[in-house]
Amino acid sequence: MLAALSFLPTLGFYMVGEEGSYTISSLEMWHSRDWLGQTIYGQHLQRPPLINWLTVPIATLIGWSHVLLVIRLITVAATLGMAVWLYWLARKLFGDKSFALFAALCCLSLADLLLYRGWLSYTDPLFGFFIFGAIASLWVGCEEKHKGWLGLSILLIGCALLTKVFTAYIFYGTALLVLFWQPVYRRFLISPAALLILSSALIVPFIWFASLPQSSGQSGAMAGEIAGKLSESDGVAYLQRLFVYPLDKLIWLFPAPLLALYLLLRKRVCQTESHQQHFKAALFIAGLSILPYWLAPQGGIRYLVPVYPLIALICARLIWRSGDAGQQLALRWFTGLIAFKFVFALFLFPYYQSHYRGENYVATAHEIGNKTRGYPLYVSDYRSISLNIVGQIDLDRWPLTPLYYPPANWNNGFLLSMESSDTGSQLVEKIVVAKDAIYLFCRGAACGQTVPTMTLPTLK
Known part of the structure:
Protein backbone atom coordinates (compact mmCIF):
# COMPACT_ATOMS: atom_id res chain seq x y z
CA MET A 1 0.00 0.00 0.00
CA LEU A 2 2.81 2.43 0.88
CA ALA A 3 4.55 1.66 -2.41
CA ALA A 4 1.37 2.61 -4.28
CA LEU A 5 0.81 5.75 -2.17
CA SER A 6 4.37 6.89 -2.85
CA PHE A 7 3.33 7.73 -6.42
CA LEU A 8 0.87 10.42 -5.28
CA PRO A 9 3.45 13.21 -4.69
CA THR A 10 4.93 12.67 -8.16
CA LEU A 11 1.68 13.69 -9.83
CA GLY A 12 2.35 17.36 -9.11
CA PHE A 13 5.89 17.59 -10.48
CA TYR A 14 6.70 19.99 -13.31
CA MET A 15 7.30 18.41 -16.72
CA VAL A 16 10.32 16.13 -16.88
CA GLY A 17 12.37 14.79 -19.78
CA GLU A 18 10.17 14.58 -22.88
CA GLU A 19 6.83 14.59 -21.06
CA GLY A 20 5.89 17.70 -22.99
CA SER A 21 5.61 15.62 -26.15
CA TYR A 22 2.57 13.79 -24.78
CA THR A 23 0.78 16.90 -23.56
CA ILE A 24 1.46 18.52 -26.95
CA SER A 25 0.32 15.53 -29.02
CA SER A 26 -2.87 15.16 -26.95
CA LEU A 27 -3.72 18.86 -27.29
CA GLU A 28 -3.03 18.73 -31.02
CA MET A 29 -5.21 15.63 -31.45
CA TRP A 30 -8.11 17.40 -29.75
CA HIS A 31 -7.70 20.51 -31.90
CA SER A 32 -7.13 18.74 -35.23
CA ARG A 33 -9.66 15.93 -34.63
CA ASP A 34 -7.14 13.65 -36.33
CA TRP A 35 -7.77 10.57 -34.21
CA LEU A 36 -5.40 8.31 -36.17
CA GLY A 37 -2.29 10.43 -36.01
CA GLN A 38 0.02 11.44 -33.19
CA THR A 39 1.57 14.81 -34.05
CA ILE A 40 3.97 17.32 -32.54
CA TYR A 41 3.97 20.84 -33.98
CA GLY A 42 1.57 19.46 -36.59
CA GLN A 43 4.17 16.99 -37.87
CA HIS A 44 3.20 13.30 -37.83
CA LEU A 45 5.38 11.14 -35.58
CA GLN A 46 4.37 7.83 -37.21
CA ARG A 47 3.46 6.36 -33.84
CA PRO A 48 0.18 4.80 -32.73
CA PRO A 49 -1.88 7.05 -30.44
CA LEU A 50 -3.62 4.85 -27.83
CA ILE A 51 -2.20 6.90 -24.96
CA ASN A 52 -3.73 10.00 -26.55
CA TRP A 53 -7.07 8.23 -26.96
CA LEU A 54 -7.06 7.58 -23.21
CA THR A 55 -5.91 11.11 -22.37
CA VAL A 56 -8.26 13.21 -24.51
CA PRO A 57 -11.64 12.25 -22.99
CA ILE A 58 -10.38 12.47 -19.39
CA ALA A 59 -8.64 15.83 -19.98
CA THR A 60 -11.77 17.12 -21.70
CA LEU A 61 -13.82 16.07 -18.68
CA ILE A 62 -11.65 17.48 -15.90
CA GLY A 63 -10.02 20.35 -17.83
CA TRP A 64 -7.08 20.59 -20.20
CA SER A 65 -5.02 22.51 -17.65
CA HIS A 66 -4.66 19.12 -15.91
CA VAL A 67 -3.53 17.17 -18.99
CA LEU A 68 -0.11 16.33 -17.51
CA LEU A 69 -1.82 15.02 -14.38
CA VAL A 70 -4.09 12.87 -16.56
CA ILE A 71 -1.20 11.26 -18.43
CA ARG A 72 0.72 10.63 -15.21
CA LEU A 73 -2.38 9.04 -13.68
CA ILE A 74 -2.56 6.72 -16.70
CA THR A 75 1.13 5.87 -16.23
CA VAL A 76 0.77 5.20 -12.50
CA ALA A 77 -2.35 3.10 -13.11
CA ALA A 78 -0.41 1.06 -15.68
CA THR A 79 2.50 0.60 -13.25
CA LEU A 80 0.20 -0.59 -10.48
CA GLY A 81 -1.61 -2.69 -13.07
CA MET A 82 1.60 -4.58 -13.88
CA ALA A 83 1.94 -5.43 -10.18
CA VAL A 84 -1.68 -6.62 -10.14
CA TRP A 85 -1.09 -8.81 -13.19
CA LEU A 86 1.95 -10.29 -11.44
CA TYR A 87 -0.02 -10.96 -8.25
CA TRP A 88 -2.70 -12.73 -10.29
CA LEU A 89 -0.20 -14.77 -12.31
CA ALA A 90 1.90 -15.75 -9.28
CA ARG A 91 -1.16 -16.84 -7.33
CA LYS A 92 -2.44 -18.91 -10.26
CA LEU A 93 0.92 -20.59 -10.90
CA PHE A 94 2.27 -21.05 -7.38
CA GLY A 95 -0.98 -21.24 -5.42
CA ASP A 96 0.31 -19.07 -2.57
CA LYS A 97 -1.33 -15.72 -1.78
CA SER A 98 1.52 -14.60 0.49
CA PHE A 99 4.11 -15.26 -2.20
CA ALA A 100 1.96 -13.52 -4.81
CA LEU A 101 1.83 -10.38 -2.63
CA PHE A 102 5.58 -10.59 -2.08
CA ALA A 103 6.19 -10.84 -5.83
CA ALA A 104 3.95 -7.82 -6.52
CA LEU A 105 5.82 -5.79 -3.89
CA CYS A 106 9.10 -6.94 -5.40
CA CYS A 107 7.95 -5.59 -8.76
CA LEU A 108 6.85 -2.20 -7.40
CA SER A 109 10.15 -1.94 -5.51
CA LEU A 110 12.33 -2.13 -8.60
CA ALA A 111 14.22 1.18 -8.38
CA ASP A 112 13.69 2.27 -11.97
CA LEU A 113 9.96 1.67 -11.72
CA LEU A 114 9.42 3.06 -8.22
CA LEU A 115 11.57 6.17 -8.47
CA TYR A 116 11.21 7.22 -12.10
CA ARG A 117 9.71 5.08 -14.85
CA GLY A 118 6.55 4.23 -12.94
CA TRP A 119 5.20 7.80 -12.86
CA LEU A 120 6.87 9.47 -15.84
CA SER A 121 4.28 10.18 -18.50
CA TYR A 122 5.86 8.14 -21.28
CA THR A 123 4.26 5.19 -23.07
CA ASP A 124 6.60 2.57 -21.56
CA PRO A 125 4.53 1.60 -18.47
CA LEU A 126 1.32 1.41 -20.51
CA PHE A 127 3.14 -0.64 -23.15
CA GLY A 128 4.46 -2.90 -20.41
CA PHE A 129 1.03 -3.22 -18.80
CA PHE A 130 -0.55 -4.52 -22.00
CA ILE A 131 2.36 -6.82 -22.94
CA PHE A 132 2.75 -8.40 -19.53
CA GLY A 133 -1.03 -8.65 -19.21
CA ALA A 134 -1.05 -10.52 -22.53
CA ILE A 135 1.73 -12.87 -21.36
CA ALA A 136 0.03 -13.49 -18.00
CA SER A 137 -3.33 -14.17 -19.67
CA LEU A 138 -1.71 -16.50 -22.20
CA TRP A 139 0.09 -18.39 -19.43
CA VAL A 140 -2.98 -18.77 -17.21
CA GLY A 141 -5.00 -19.74 -20.29
CA CYS A 142 -2.53 -22.56 -20.95
CA GLU A 143 -2.46 -23.59 -17.30
CA GLU A 144 -6.26 -23.72 -16.99
CA LYS A 145 -6.99 -24.73 -20.60
CA HIS A 146 -9.19 -21.64 -20.70
CA LYS A 147 -9.90 -20.17 -24.16
CA GLY A 148 -11.26 -16.96 -22.64
CA TRP A 149 -7.89 -16.02 -21.15
CA LEU A 150 -6.29 -16.83 -24.49
CA GLY A 151 -8.69 -14.46 -26.22
CA LEU A 152 -7.95 -11.75 -23.64
CA SER A 153 -4.23 -12.11 -24.35
CA ILE A 154 -4.86 -11.41 -28.03
CA LEU A 155 -6.86 -8.29 -27.19
CA LEU A 156 -4.17 -7.03 -24.81
CA ILE A 157 -1.29 -7.54 -27.24
CA GLY A 158 -3.28 -5.64 -29.87
CA CYS A 159 -3.59 -2.76 -27.39
CA ALA A 160 0.18 -2.92 -26.87
CA LEU A 161 0.73 -2.42 -30.59
CA LEU A 162 -1.59 0.60 -30.55
CA THR A 163 0.37 2.00 -27.62
CA LYS A 164 3.84 2.01 -29.11
CA VAL A 165 5.33 -0.42 -31.63
CA PHE A 166 4.96 -3.93 -33.05
CA THR A 167 7.87 -5.30 -30.97
CA ALA A 168 4.96 -6.14 -28.62
CA TYR A 169 4.41 -9.22 -30.76
CA ILE A 170 8.04 -10.29 -30.29
CA PHE A 171 7.56 -10.34 -26.51
CA TYR A 172 4.30 -12.22 -26.95
CA GLY A 173 5.76 -14.64 -29.48
CA THR A 174 8.69 -15.37 -27.17
CA ALA A 175 6.32 -16.29 -24.33
CA LEU A 176 4.19 -18.38 -26.68
CA LEU A 177 7.27 -20.27 -27.93
CA VAL A 178 8.48 -21.05 -24.39
CA LEU A 179 5.04 -22.22 -23.27
CA PHE A 180 4.55 -24.27 -26.44
CA TRP A 181 7.83 -26.03 -25.68
CA GLN A 182 6.24 -27.53 -22.58
CA PRO A 183 4.32 -30.72 -23.42
CA VAL A 184 1.72 -30.01 -20.73
CA TYR A 185 0.60 -26.90 -22.64
CA ARG A 186 1.27 -28.00 -26.21
CA ARG A 187 -1.87 -30.06 -26.68
CA PHE A 188 -4.05 -27.13 -25.67
CA LEU A 189 -2.16 -24.66 -27.86
CA ILE A 190 -2.50 -26.81 -31.00
CA SER A 191 -6.21 -27.46 -30.46
CA PRO A 192 -8.39 -26.01 -33.28
CA ALA A 193 -10.05 -23.46 -31.00
CA ALA A 194 -6.72 -22.22 -29.60
CA LEU A 195 -5.16 -22.00 -33.06
CA LEU A 196 -8.13 -19.99 -34.30
CA ILE A 197 -7.82 -17.57 -31.38
CA LEU A 198 -4.05 -17.21 -31.77
CA SER A 199 -4.35 -16.60 -35.50
CA SER A 200 -6.68 -13.69 -34.74
CA ALA A 201 -3.66 -11.88 -33.26
CA LEU A 202 -3.01 -10.54 -36.77
CA ILE A 203 -6.40 -8.84 -36.99
CA VAL A 204 -5.52 -5.73 -34.94
CA PRO A 205 -2.31 -4.85 -36.83
CA PHE A 206 -4.05 -5.55 -40.15
CA ILE A 207 -7.01 -3.30 -39.34
CA TRP A 208 -4.79 -0.60 -37.87
CA PHE A 209 -2.33 -0.31 -40.75
CA ALA A 210 -5.14 -0.68 -43.30
CA SER A 211 -7.02 2.22 -41.71
CA LEU A 212 -4.07 4.59 -42.04
CA PRO A 213 -3.55 6.66 -45.18
CA GLN A 214 -1.25 4.84 -47.58
CA SER A 215 1.14 7.76 -47.47
CA SER A 216 1.49 7.64 -43.67
CA GLY A 217 4.39 5.17 -43.72
CA GLN A 218 3.85 4.27 -40.07
CA SER A 219 4.83 0.62 -40.43
CA GLY A 220 8.00 1.60 -42.28
CA ALA A 221 8.81 4.21 -39.65
CA MET A 222 8.40 1.59 -36.91
CA ALA A 223 10.69 -0.82 -38.75
CA GLY A 224 13.22 1.94 -39.36
CA GLU A 225 13.27 2.89 -35.69
CA ILE A 226 13.95 -0.72 -34.73
CA ALA A 227 16.65 -1.07 -37.39
CA GLY A 228 18.30 2.08 -36.08
CA LYS A 229 18.90 0.37 -32.75
CA LEU A 230 20.86 -2.35 -34.56
CA SER A 231 23.40 -0.05 -36.20
CA GLU A 232 26.80 0.42 -34.61
CA SER A 233 30.02 1.60 -36.20
CA ASP A 234 32.22 1.55 -33.09
CA GLY A 235 33.24 -2.04 -32.35
CA VAL A 236 35.04 -1.16 -29.10
CA ALA A 237 31.99 0.65 -27.73
CA TYR A 238 29.84 -2.35 -28.64
CA LEU A 239 32.11 -4.77 -26.79
CA GLN A 240 32.09 -2.49 -23.76
CA ARG A 241 28.31 -2.44 -23.87
CA LEU A 242 28.15 -6.26 -23.87
CA PHE A 243 30.08 -6.36 -20.60
CA VAL A 244 28.53 -3.30 -18.93
CA TYR A 245 24.89 -3.97 -19.86
CA PRO A 246 24.11 -6.66 -17.21
CA LEU A 247 25.74 -4.71 -14.35
CA ASP A 248 24.03 -1.50 -15.42
CA LYS A 249 20.62 -3.17 -15.44
CA LEU A 250 21.23 -4.82 -12.06
CA ILE A 251 21.84 -1.37 -10.59
CA TRP A 252 18.78 0.18 -12.27
CA LEU A 253 16.58 -2.65 -10.99
CA PHE A 254 17.96 -2.60 -7.45
CA PRO A 255 17.32 -4.12 -4.93
CA ALA A 256 15.58 -7.39 -5.90
CA PRO A 257 18.07 -8.73 -8.54
CA LEU A 258 21.09 -7.91 -6.38
CA LEU A 259 19.48 -9.49 -3.31
CA ALA A 260 18.60 -12.63 -5.26
CA LEU A 261 22.16 -12.81 -6.65
CA TYR A 262 23.61 -12.27 -3.17
CA LEU A 263 21.48 -15.06 -1.67
CA LEU A 264 22.42 -17.40 -4.51
CA LEU A 265 26.14 -16.73 -4.13
CA ARG A 266 25.92 -17.22 -0.38
CA LYS A 267 24.07 -20.51 -1.02
CA ARG A 268 21.14 -19.35 1.09
CA VAL A 269 18.52 -20.33 -1.50
CA CYS A 270 18.15 -23.66 0.21
CA GLN A 271 14.50 -24.63 -0.32
CA THR A 272 13.70 -26.86 -3.29
CA GLU A 273 11.60 -25.24 -6.01
CA SER A 274 8.15 -26.85 -5.81
CA HIS A 275 7.05 -25.47 -9.18
CA GLN A 276 10.17 -26.01 -11.25
CA GLN A 277 8.36 -25.85 -14.60
CA HIS A 278 6.90 -22.41 -13.87
CA PHE A 279 10.17 -21.00 -12.56
CA LYS A 280 12.08 -22.25 -15.60
CA ALA A 281 9.43 -20.90 -17.99
CA ALA A 282 9.64 -17.45 -16.38
CA LEU A 283 13.43 -17.60 -16.60
CA PHE A 284 13.39 -18.52 -20.30
CA ILE A 285 10.74 -15.95 -21.26
CA ALA A 286 12.57 -13.16 -19.45
CA GLY A 287 16.00 -14.25 -20.70
CA LEU A 288 14.98 -14.59 -24.34
CA SER A 289 13.14 -11.25 -24.18
CA ILE A 290 16.15 -9.44 -22.72
CA LEU A 291 18.74 -11.05 -25.01
CA PRO A 292 17.98 -8.99 -28.18
CA TYR A 293 18.30 -5.74 -26.22
CA TRP A 294 21.55 -6.92 -24.65
CA LEU A 295 23.01 -7.85 -28.05
CA ALA A 296 21.68 -4.75 -29.85
CA PRO A 297 24.24 -1.94 -30.14
CA GLN A 298 21.74 0.61 -28.82
CA GLY A 299 18.79 0.67 -26.45
CA GLY A 300 18.01 1.86 -22.93
CA ILE A 301 16.47 0.09 -19.98
CA ARG A 302 12.98 1.41 -20.73
CA TYR A 303 12.69 -1.21 -23.48
CA LEU A 304 12.72 -3.89 -20.79
CA VAL A 305 9.70 -2.55 -18.89
CA PRO A 306 7.40 -5.31 -20.30
CA VAL A 307 9.56 -7.96 -18.60
CA TYR A 308 10.06 -6.10 -15.30
CA PRO A 309 7.30 -8.21 -13.67
CA LEU A 310 8.95 -11.45 -14.87
CA ILE A 311 12.30 -10.29 -13.52
CA ALA A 312 10.56 -9.50 -10.23
CA LEU A 313 8.88 -12.93 -10.24
CA ILE A 314 12.19 -14.75 -10.71
CA CYS A 315 13.94 -12.69 -8.02
CA ALA A 316 10.99 -13.01 -5.64
CA ARG A 317 10.98 -16.77 -6.06
CA LEU A 318 14.69 -17.06 -5.26
CA ILE A 319 14.35 -14.80 -2.23
CA TRP A 320 11.24 -16.68 -1.06
CA ARG A 321 13.13 -19.97 -1.20
CA SER A 322 15.85 -18.55 1.06
CA GLY A 323 13.43 -18.77 3.99
CA ASP A 324 12.31 -16.27 6.59
CA ALA A 325 15.73 -14.65 6.98
CA GLY A 326 16.05 -13.88 3.27
CA GLN A 327 12.46 -12.68 3.05
CA GLN A 328 12.91 -10.34 6.02
CA LEU A 329 16.14 -9.00 4.54
CA ALA A 330 14.32 -8.24 1.30
CA LEU A 331 11.39 -6.61 3.09
CA ARG A 332 13.80 -4.31 4.95
CA TRP A 333 15.38 -3.26 1.65
CA PHE A 334 11.96 -2.76 0.04
CA THR A 335 10.80 -0.69 3.01
CA GLY A 336 13.96 1.40 2.93
CA LEU A 337 13.60 2.12 -0.77
CA ILE A 338 9.93 3.07 -0.38
CA ALA A 339 10.87 5.39 2.52
CA PHE A 340 13.53 6.96 0.29
CA LYS A 341 10.87 7.36 -2.43
CA PHE A 342 8.83 9.56 -0.08
CA VAL A 343 11.89 11.67 0.73
CA PHE A 344 12.70 11.84 -2.99
CA ALA A 345 9.14 12.79 -3.99
CA LEU A 346 8.43 15.22 -1.17
CA PHE A 347 11.80 16.98 -0.87
CA LEU A 348 14.68 16.01 -3.17
CA PHE A 349 13.03 16.17 -6.58
CA PRO A 350 10.97 19.30 -5.82
CA TYR A 351 14.23 20.98 -4.75
CA TYR A 352 15.86 19.87 -8.00
CA GLN A 353 12.96 21.24 -10.01
CA SER A 354 12.95 24.58 -8.23
CA HIS A 355 16.72 25.03 -8.49
CA TYR A 356 17.67 23.45 -11.80
CA ARG A 357 15.05 22.11 -14.21
CA GLY A 358 11.28 22.32 -13.98
Missing part, protein backbone atom coordinates in the same frame (compact mmCIF):
# COMPACT_ATOMS: atom_id res chain seq x y z
CA GLU A 359 10.04 25.57 -12.52
CA ASN A 360 12.18 27.54 -14.96
CA TYR A 361 10.44 25.81 -17.88
CA VAL A 362 7.12 27.19 -16.70
CA ALA A 363 8.56 30.67 -16.07
CA THR A 364 10.15 30.69 -19.53
CA ALA A 365 6.88 29.60 -21.16
CA HIS A 366 5.00 32.43 -19.43
CA GLU A 367 7.61 34.99 -20.50
CA ILE A 368 7.64 33.84 -24.13
CA GLY A 369 3.85 33.85 -24.21
CA ASN A 370 3.71 37.41 -22.88
CA LYS A 371 6.44 38.63 -25.23
CA THR A 372 4.85 37.18 -28.38
CA ARG A 373 1.17 37.79 -27.54
CA GLY A 374 -0.85 39.06 -30.47
CA TYR A 375 1.39 37.54 -33.13
CA PRO A 376 1.76 34.03 -34.58
CA LEU A 377 4.31 31.91 -32.71
CA TYR A 378 5.96 28.92 -34.38
CA VAL A 379 8.46 26.35 -33.13
CA SER A 380 11.05 24.12 -34.83
CA ASP A 381 12.91 22.85 -31.75
CA TYR A 382 12.25 19.20 -30.82
CA ARG A 383 14.65 18.95 -27.88
CA SER A 384 13.20 17.86 -24.56
CA ILE A 385 13.66 21.27 -22.96
CA SER A 386 11.68 22.95 -25.75
CA LEU A 387 8.98 20.27 -25.69
CA ASN A 388 8.36 21.06 -22.03
CA ILE A 389 8.35 24.80 -22.59
CA VAL A 390 6.09 24.55 -25.63
CA GLY A 391 3.83 22.13 -23.79
CA GLN A 392 3.33 24.79 -21.11
CA ILE A 393 2.80 27.53 -23.73
CA ASP A 394 0.10 25.39 -25.34
CA LEU A 395 -1.62 25.04 -21.97
CA ASP A 396 -1.34 28.79 -21.34
CA ARG A 397 -2.89 29.48 -24.77
CA TRP A 398 -5.76 27.01 -24.37
CA PRO A 399 -8.30 27.01 -26.01
CA LEU A 400 -6.30 28.69 -28.80
CA THR A 401 -4.53 26.52 -31.40
CA PRO A 402 -1.29 24.89 -30.18
CA LEU A 403 2.05 25.98 -31.62
CA TYR A 404 2.97 24.47 -34.97
CA TYR A 405 6.02 24.10 -37.17
CA PRO A 406 6.43 27.23 -39.33
CA PRO A 407 5.02 27.15 -42.87
CA ALA A 408 7.50 27.44 -45.73
CA ASN A 409 7.15 31.19 -46.31
CA TRP A 410 5.93 32.61 -43.03
CA ASN A 411 6.36 36.38 -43.06
CA ASN A 412 5.02 37.64 -39.75
CA GLY A 413 5.37 36.43 -36.16
CA PHE A 414 7.91 34.67 -33.97
CA LEU A 415 9.87 31.43 -34.14
CA LEU A 416 11.43 29.36 -31.35
CA SER A 417 14.47 27.50 -32.69
CA MET A 418 17.53 25.61 -31.47
CA GLU A 419 19.60 27.16 -34.25
CA SER A 420 21.44 30.45 -33.65
CA SER A 421 20.46 31.83 -37.05
CA ASP A 422 17.41 31.65 -39.30
CA THR A 423 17.47 32.93 -42.88
CA GLY A 424 15.11 35.88 -43.33
CA SER A 425 14.52 36.29 -39.60
CA GLN A 426 15.77 38.74 -37.00
CA LEU A 427 17.12 37.44 -33.70
CA VAL A 428 15.09 38.80 -30.82
CA GLU A 429 16.76 37.04 -27.94
CA LYS A 430 18.90 34.12 -26.89
CA ILE A 431 17.18 32.42 -23.97
CA VAL A 432 19.33 30.25 -21.71
CA VAL A 433 17.47 27.76 -19.52
CA ALA A 434 19.44 25.26 -17.43
CA LYS A 435 22.48 25.75 -19.71
CA ASP A 436 20.42 25.06 -22.86
CA ALA A 437 20.04 27.86 -25.39
CA ILE A 438 16.80 28.60 -27.25
CA TYR A 439 16.61 31.33 -29.86
CA LEU A 440 13.60 33.58 -30.45
CA PHE A 441 13.35 35.07 -33.96
CA CYS A 442 10.86 37.44 -35.52
CA ARG A 443 9.65 38.45 -38.96
CA GLY A 444 7.43 41.22 -40.30
CA ALA A 445 5.39 43.45 -38.01
CA ALA A 446 6.33 41.36 -34.97
CA CYS A 447 9.87 42.77 -35.19
CA GLY A 448 8.55 46.31 -34.79
CA GLN A 449 7.03 45.82 -31.36
CA THR A 450 8.89 46.56 -28.16
CA VAL A 451 10.15 43.29 -26.77
CA PRO A 452 11.45 43.59 -23.20
CA THR A 453 14.30 41.39 -22.09
CA MET A 454 13.14 38.26 -20.34
CA THR A 455 13.52 38.08 -16.59
CA LEU A 456 13.79 34.44 -15.64
CA PRO A 457 14.30 33.09 -12.13
CA THR A 458 17.93 32.55 -11.19
CA LEU A 459 18.30 28.79 -11.00
CA LYS A 460 21.56 26.95 -10.66
